[in-house]
Amino acid sequence: MANEVVFADAYERDLTKLAEYEATGGYAALAKARTMGPQAVIDEVSASELRGRGGAFFPTGRKWAFIPKPDQNPNPHYLVVNADESEPGSFKDNEIMARVPHRFIEGCLITAHAVEAKWVFVYIRGEYTRPYEVLVAALEELKGREDILDGVTIVLHRGAGAYICGEETALLESLEGKRGQPRTKPPFPAVEGLYRSPTVVNNVETMATIPPIIDIGGAEYAKLGVPDSRGTRVVSISGHVKRPGNYEIENGTSVRSLIYDLGGGITEDRELKAVIPGGSSTVILRYDEIDVGYDFNSLLALKTAMGSAGVVVLDDRCCMVQLGIRISEFYEHESCGKCTPCREGTRWMTQILRRLEAGDAEQHELDLLLDVCDRINGKCLCPLGETAAIAVASYVDKFRGEFQQHVDEGGCPFGESSPLHNVLAPVAMHTHSPVAVVPA
Amino acid sequence: MSELYTEVQRLKDSYPDWHSAMLPALRLAHEKHGYLSPDALRECADALGTTPAVCEAVASFYDMLHLKPIGRHMVEVCTNVSCALVGAQQVLERFEQELDISAGETTPDGEVTLRPIECLGGCGWATIVSVDHHYRTHVKPEDVSRIVQELRNGE
Numbered sequence A: 001m002a003n004e005v006v007f008a009d010a011y012e013r014d015l016t017k018l019a020e021y022e023a024t025g026g027y028a029a030l031a032k033a034r035t036m037g038p039q040a041v042i043d044e045v046s047a048s049e050l051r052g053r054g055g056a057f058f059p060t061g062r063k064w065a066f067i068p069k070p071d072q073n074p075n076p077h078y079l080v081v082n083a084d085e086s087e088p089g090s091f092k093d094n095e096i097m098a099r100v101p102h103r104f105i106e107g108c109l110i111t112a113h114a115v116e117a118k119w120v121f122v123y124i125r126g127e128y129t130r131p132y133e134v135l136v137a138a139l140e141e142l143k144g145r146e147d148i149l150d151g152v153t154i155v156l157h158r159g160a161g162a163y164i165c166g167e168e169t170a171l172l173e174s175l176e177g178k179r180g181q182p183r184t185k186p187p188f189p190a191v192e193g194l195y196r197s198p199t200v201v202n203n204v205e206t207m208a209t210i211p212p213i214i215d216i217g218g219a220e221y222a223k224l225g226v227p228d229s230r231g232t233r234v235v236s237i238s239g240h241v242k243r244p245g246n247y248e249i250e251n252g253t254s255v256r257s258l259i260y261d262l263g264g265g266i267t268e269d270r271e272l273k274a275v276i277p278g279g280s281s282t283v284i285l286r287y288d289e290i291d292v293g294y295d296f297n298s299l300l301a302l303k304t305a306m307g308s309a310g311v312v313v314l315d316d317r318c319c320m321v322q323l324g325i326r327i328s329e330f331y332e333h334e335s336c337g338k339c340t341p342c343r344e345g346t347r348w349m350t351q352i353l354r355r356l357e358a359g360d361a362e363q364h365e366l367d368l369l370l371d372v373c374d375r376i377n378g379k380c381l382c383p384l385g386e387t388a389a390i391a392v393a394s395y396v397d398k399f400r401g402e403f404q405q406h407v408d409e410g411g412c413p414f415g416e417s418s419p420l421h422n423v424l425a426p427v428a429m430h431t432h433s434p435v436a437v438v439p440a
Numbered sequence B: 001m002s003e004l005y006t007e008v009q010r011l012k013d014s015y016p017d018w019h020s021a022m023l024p025a026l027r028l029a030h031e032k033h034g035y036l037s038p039d040a041l042r043e044c045a046d047a048l049g050t051t052p053a054v055c056e057a058v059a060s061f062y063d064m065l066h067l068k069p070i071g072r073h074m075v076e077v078c079t080n081v082s083c084a085l086v087g088a089q090q091v092l093e094r095f096e097q098e099l100d101i102s103a104g105e106t107t108p109d110g111e112v113t114l115r116p117i118e119c120l121g122g123c124g125w126a127t128i129v130s131v132d133h134h135y136r137t138h139v140k141p142e143d144v145s146r147i148v149q150e151l152r153n154g155e
C-alpha cells in the first residue's frame, strides 16, 4: 500500500479538515486545472487511462468527451456523482467520503470545470448518515471560498433506500423526483441526462482520483497498475478474513495477496472455499482460482470482473446453495419491477434454490434454474437481473457437485453448520400475493 | 403556512427543477410525522404543488419511506452475505428475544421496530446494525441487550 493515491496522507492526518487538506497541497490541483482549460483537463484524464470505479469500468476521459460543446447543445451541463453505493460487499465510497471529503469535492470541482457544469449533484445513499454529515461539514467549511467554488453549486441529494438507484439512469429518474426505474439507453446521459440535459455520471472514487491525476499528470498516474487497469483501486475486503477493511491497492495485485496478505488470511485459519471478487454481481472464484491479478484483463480471462471492488471471502463451511438463495433474494427485493424477466426471474430463482436447499427439488430443476438464469440474461433494460443470473449460475457452474448433492441426498449437506443457513432476508418481510409460481 | 411548507419551498429553490425536491420533501415529512401517513402525504403534496397520489407512488418505491406506522426507534440488522458470514442472523434473533417481537414487528408500546435490511455498505465492519440511521459496527449477539437498554433509556 505504498502508493496511496485516493487515501494519500489520510491515515496520518485528519483530512476532513479543510486546513489540514490544504496543508497537504489540497485544492492546488483544482487551481492548476483551472489554468489548463477544459479540453486540456479531459486530455490529461484520458492520458491517465483512468476507468470508472463504479462498476462498469468505462474510460473516464472518453465519457467526459461525449459531452456536447455548448454550441452543439445549449442546455446547461450537469455533473451527477453516484454515491449510492449499495452493492453487497462494497463499502469503499463510504470510507472515501468520510475520510477524504475534500479530495472528493476537489475532484468534483475539477470535473465540473472539465465538462463545463455549474451544478454538481451528489446522490448519496439514504442510509449513509455519517458520510453525509462529513460532506455537509466539508461544504460548510468551503462557504465563502469562491477561490475554490468559483460559482459552482454542489447539492447533496439523499436517496431513500433502493439499490437500483445506483444504476445511472435510475439514479437520474430518482433525482428528478420519480420512482427509480432505469431508462432506455440510448440516449445516454451524456446526451440526455438530468432534466434532458448533457450529464456526466461518475462514481465517488472516480472523483477522488481526479485531483492526484491532475497533480502528478496522467502519464505518471498511468505508470501505476497494469495495462487496461491503470492506477490504484480501493478494494473492500470482507467475510471470512482476519483483517477485513478497505485497502488501496495497485491494480494487478493478486487476489491471493488480497486475501492472505492484506486480509490476513482466513478467520480461524480455516480453508478458503470461494471468493466473490467484485461485489455480489460478479462471477465467483473458486479456492483454486485466486492466483490471478486483480485487474480487468486477468479477471476477464476467468469471465469475472472487479465490479465495485467488493471482495467477499467465504470459508469451507459455507453452502453454495444457501449463498445462492441469499444473493437471489437480494436481487428479488431490489428489482424495480419494470422488466418481467428480472422481476419474475429473480423470484423463480429464489424458489428453485429454496426447493434445492429443502431437499424438495428434482433433478430437472437444476437445469430449470440455469434455464431461468438464461432467460433473464440480455433481456432487460438494465443489468440488475442479469448480474443476479450470472452470479447464481456461476455458483452452480463452479460447485455443480454440491448442487447435485442437494438433489441426491434430498437436502443440504451443510445445514446449520453453514453460516448462511436460514438467514432472514428483507424480501421475506414483504407479503406479496403469488403472481406466478414457478412450475415444478 | 406550516413549517414543512416553508422548508419545502426552500428545498424547491435549491434545485434547477422543483421536481427534484420530491425525495427530500418526503424524507422531511417522514421525519416530522414519524411515517408517511395520509396527512403527511397531503401536507407534502400541498407544499410541492402536486397530489398525494403522486407522492405516494414515489414513496412506495423506497425502502426508507414507510407508509404504515413504525416505532419511535428503528433497528435494522443487515443480513446480507458479509454480515451473515459473521453471525448477523444470531444478532437479529437476539434482538427478537430482547424485544420480544419477531423481525418486521414493532413492540406493543410503539417504541421499537425491528427489521432485517439489505447490505448497508459497511461489510468490513460486520455485523452492521443501523439504530435510528446511525451505524453500530462489529455488533455481536452479546452487545444486543446493551443497545436495547440504551433505546429504552431514551439515549
Ligand SMILES: Cc1cc2nc3c(=O)[nH]c(=O)nc-3n(C[C@H](O)[C@H](O)[C@H](O)COP(=O)(O)O)c2cc1C
Binding pocket: A051, A052, A053, A054, A055, A056, A057, A058, A060, A063, A082, A083, A084, A085, A086, A087, A163, A164, A165, A166, A167, A168, A169, A201, A202, A203, A204, A206, A382, A383, A384
Ligand atoms: C444495478 C446497478 C447498480 C449500480 N450501483 C452503483 C453504485 O452504487 N455506485 C456507482 O458508482 N455505480 C453504480 N452502478 C454503475 C453506474 O450505472 C455507472 O456506471 C457509474 O456510476 C458510472 O461511474 P464511473 O464511470 O465513474 O464508474 C450500478 C449499476 C447497476 C446496473
Ligand code: FES
Binding pocket: A088, A089, A090, B078, B079, B080, B081, B082, B083, B084, B118, B119, B120, B121, B122, B123, B124, B126, B128
Ligand atoms: S453485508 Fe452487511 S453491510 Fe454489507
